[in-house]
Amino acid sequence: MKSKTYSNNDVTILWQADKCTHAGVCVRTLPNVYDPKVRPWIKPENASGEELIAQVSKCPSGALSIVNE
Template sequence: MDNNANVFSNEKITVTYEPRCCANAGICAKQLSDVFRNSVIPWIDLNGAKTKTIINQINKCPSGALQYYLNKKEVA
């Protein structure tokens, strides 16, 4: 059963990581190491940069292993 171990969320964004698709180019960790960290668990820290910066970095992922969607707050 999948326990969504590769899903990371904060109030604004949810990031998913599919390790089987990853090309291990390391672009994410090299260019935005405050969010995509090599030696720390959890390895994605969405508080490390602004949401727009994270989205721009995910869009550079050559394999598509990193994906995102914006979280919508429900209006009461």
């Protein structure tokens, strides 16, 4: 399973590619963080930890999750 983590100072996001259904909720919710046209496509430094946690909780496929460190 392909997965990758992206971190800012507060939060680490785990993205599991095989689970992603490309519903686009992440891109619509935080377009300054998620941009599938660039690499890396997730830039968590562009949002607060609270914003990221709230957005990740709305991911319909569960492809995005917060890693507890």
